[in-house]
Amino acid sequence: MNRVLIVEDQSDIRKLIRMTLEFEAYEIHEASDGASGLRMARAVMPSIMLLDVMMPGEMDGLQVCQAIKGDPHLRHIKVVLLTARGQARDQEAGRAAGADEYLVKPFSPLQLIDTIERLMAPA
Amino acid sequence: MHASLTELLENLRPGLLWVTREGIVRYANGEAAARTGLAAGRKLYDPDLARAVAQSVAGRVPRVVNAAGVVTGTAGNGELKCRVIPGLAQDDAFVLIGQQVGQDDGSGFDNLMQAIRTDVREPLRGARAALELVQAQGGGSGEIEALSDGVGQLLDVVDKLVDLASLWGSGTLLANDRIELWPMLQQVWAEVEPQALDRSVKVRFHAQTGADSLATLYGSERWLKRVFAECLDAAVRATQRGSLLEIEHRQMGARALIVFRDCGVFAARNSAAPGVPMPGAAKGSAARQPSAGAREQIGLKLCQHIVSLHGGQLREEHEDGQRNFLIDLPTGAPHRDAGPQLDIAQAQRYASDLAALMSRARKRAAPAAAPATAAGG
Numbered sequence: 001m002n003r004v005l006i007v008e009d010q011s012d013i014r015k016l017i018r019m020t021l022e023f024e025a026y027e028i029h030e031a032s033d034g035a036s037g038l039r040m041a042r043a044v045m046p047s048i049m050l051l052d053v054m055m056p057g058e059m060d061g062l063q064v065c066q067a068i069k070g071d072p073h074l075r076h077i078k079v080v081l082l083t084a085r086g087q088a089r090d091q092e093a094g095r096a097a098g099a100d101e102y103l104v105k106p107f108s109p110l111q112l113i114d115t116i117e118r119l120m121a122p123a
Numbered sequence: 124m125h126a127s128l129t130e131l132l133e134n135l136r137p138g139l140l141w142v143t144r145e146g147i148v149r150y151a152n153g154e155a156a157a158r159t160g161l162a163a164g165r166k167l168y169d170p171d172l173a174r175a176v177a178q179s180v181a182g183r184v185p186r187v188v189n190a191a192g193v194v195t196g197t198a199g200n201g202e203l204k205c206r207v208i209p210g211l212a213q214d215d216a217f218v219l220i221g222q223q224v225g226q227d228d229g230s231g232f233d234n235l236m237q238a239i240r241t242d243v244r245e246p247l248r249g250a251r252a253a254l255e256l257v258q259a260q261g262g263g264s265g266e267i268e269a270l271s272d273g274v275g276q277l278l279d280v281v282d283k284l285v286d287l288a289s290l291w292g293s294g295t296l297l298a299n300d301r302i303e304l305w306p307m308l309q310q311v312w313a314e315v316e317p318q319a320l321d322r323s324v325k326v327r328f329h330a331q332t333g334a335d336s337l338a339t340l341y342g343s344e345r346w347l348k349r350v351f352a353e354c355l356d357a358a359v360r361a362t363q364r365g366s367l368l369e370i371e372h373r374q375m376g377a378r379a380l381i382v383f384r385d386c387g388v389f390a391a392r393n394s395a396a397p398g399v400p401m402p403g404a405a406k407g408s409a410a411r412q413p414s415a416g417a418r419e420q421i422g423l424k425l426c427q428h429i430v431s432l433h434g435g436q437l438r439e440e441h442e443d444g445q446r447n448f449l450i451d452l453p454t455g456a457p458h459r460d461a462g463p464q465l466d467i468a469q470a471q472r473y474a475s476d477l478a479a480l481m482s483r484a485r486k487r488a489a490p491a492a493a494p495a496t497a498a499g500g
Contacts (some may be wrong), residue, residue: 009456012466014475023484033377034455053455054299058338062301077226085299086164093301094450096384104164109476 002120003027007037009055020109033088034059039068047120053083062097069098078119132304146173158192158203158220161441166468179207179216216461239288247281280308283421299457300344304337311351331374336472338379343369350426381450388448389423434458
């Protein structure tokens with residue numbers, strides 16, 4: 001079963017994402033800030049991380065993404081950034097941090113599922 | 124957008140939103156961003172306003188509506204008077220945002236701030252240019268030098284006052300720039316270094332984590348940089364000549380503390396009696412002290428205002444017999460909470476996709492059910 005790690009500080013958004021993923025067969029893990037998200041990624045080794053960008057704490061989403069993609073043991077994890085920051089320069093920053101995909105909030109749950117399936121498909 | 128058009132729209136007194144017929148914001152000037160919490164890419168959250176936009180676009184007619192806004196101050200209930208007019212294209216509209224419903228106009232203070240912004244800034248620039256000319260042509264005369272120093276100090280004070288006034292009603296503070304702290308500190312240091320060299324003050328910076336991995340700040344990069352420049356400049360001035368100024372970065376959960384150790388930033392001058400020269404001050408400089416004190420007082424007010432609007436605090440703490448000055452700021456996300464509007468919008472997207480999600484899940488489950496049915500039939 002594919003593991004998905006949701007890293008999002010707003011509990012209502014996290015719940016909505018979980019509710020979306022529960023329509024599919026995923027093993028779902030959650031974290032509410034960047035630093036604990038990174039620790040959980042090391043612990044559960046998800047196939048994919050859904051990562052909010054702006055999260056109060058010592059690491060925002062872009063820093064977590066950089067840490068994931070900079071670690072040879074973790075860089076295989078696909079990272080989807082979920083963010084309210086929709087400007088071109090923000091998406092560019094996401095790509096520069098190594099993100100595999102970038103969805104602007106409020107995002108379509110259907111699009112989220114399609115994105116996850118596409119990223120998890122065998123190459 | 125053309126730079127002149129941007130400046131024109133930013134300086135419009137009413138808030139202005141440029142929206143699509145679906146209620147997606149294409150542009151929000153500073154005033155509108157402050158009143159509504161909206162920014163480009165977000166969706167109108169007030170259903171009455173969204174309906175008025177749709178009607179205005181469809182009928183190419185103006186609409187007037189009261190809409191929900193951000194509650195500010197003690198007056199008003201957060202409702203805004205909005206006038207929606209058809210946009211320049213067939214599928215968009217402009218929303219002109221007026222006063223809060225029930226709020227006192229408060230135009231007197233706003234007019235003062237506006238007057239300072241518009242009527243003082245240009246004369247200030249002219250005075251600075253004239254001062255530079257006098258200094259260049261002064262020819263080393265002690266009286267001219269003392270005069271130009273005094274005028275320079277005064278212009279510094281007025282300059283800070285103009286900056287403080289420019290923050291009033293400005294939406295620039297509502298920017299949510301992503302700010303990497305270490306590069307910003309390096310830029311600030313480049314500005315202050317000449318002062319430190321002049322005073323032979325060495326500055327040492329410690330961070331618990333590596334300097335490259337400091338937590339990010341979110342807010343107005345322009346104004347936060349100003350805070351750090353003001354504080355570092357004041358700290359260097361407050362440090363004895365030839366001494367070491369230690370600055371420490373500590374991450375405390377979701378907050379960063381930048382600590383100026385054993386340093387009475389902004390306070391050193393206050394502790395002196397009026398008119399008494401500070402130790403080590405140059406001869407004949409007693410006349411400078413009142414305006415130097417005013418400069419730092421306004422600088423402190425400016426920094427306090429900016430930091431507080433970012434959800435932070437400037438404070439002094441005593442630790443191990445030392446008086447430390449702290450800049451305390453939230454990290455990782457903007458201070459302003461756009462959560463409720465975003466939650467509602469995301470829940471609406473979920474609801475609109477729900478039927479399709481359920482259908483998809485049924486189709487996925489159906490092939491698994493079919494063989495059992497066929498075997499039993």
